[in-house]
Amino acid sequence: EVVLTQSPGTLSLSPGERATLSCRASQTVGSNYLAWYQQRPGQAPRLLIYGTSSRASGIPDRFSGSGSGTAFTLTISRLETEDFAVYFCQQYNMVPWTFGQGTKVDIK
């Protein structure tokens, strides 16, 4: 199984700052097979990024994804209040599809 390791576990930042979240895979993941999700407290996750770098419908352009192979990044260019949440990466390279353990972005 592909193990995804996200870092850091918690990122404490202020509104307006840049957030950089990392997702490392235990083996190569094709660029079409990496997605990112945001989960706010008490809500279901929502899709942010698919195919490593494509924004899902309705996602603002301050969210961007990049990476290849075993190293992927989600960047939030300028944090807004509603962006303080937990973020998960997910791979579709092989079954079982797996998620990272999550990075919590909280207010400093």
Place this chain on the structure above:
Amino acid sequence: EVQLVESGGGLVQPGTSLRLSCAGSGFNVGRHYMNWVRQAPGKGLEWVSVIYTDGSPYYADSVKGRFTISRDNSKNTVFLHMNSLRGEDTAVYYCTRDLGWVGESFKYAMDVWGQGTAVTVS
């Protein structure tokens, strides 16, 4: 509006069974990969099962042999039959839709999520 609504969760004893339902609206569940993803209290996300458009099912090792995913196209509904439930199956269970075809490319990501249904095994 594209939507998924789960139902069927509850409090059950270890060793018993439960069936979760996921009703789709605004789209055809038979034309998308459909998944179940669960989240234990205070924990991260765990993929549980998928049913492909051709009906092929796949499972996480943690539920293989105990859970069965199925689909009723006439009701536009996906099911998760859960047998021999254990305490570690306690979680909120989300039904999700895979993105599928975007133009001429097949894309892999869960673009629609239900609100979740809670299962407690105790």
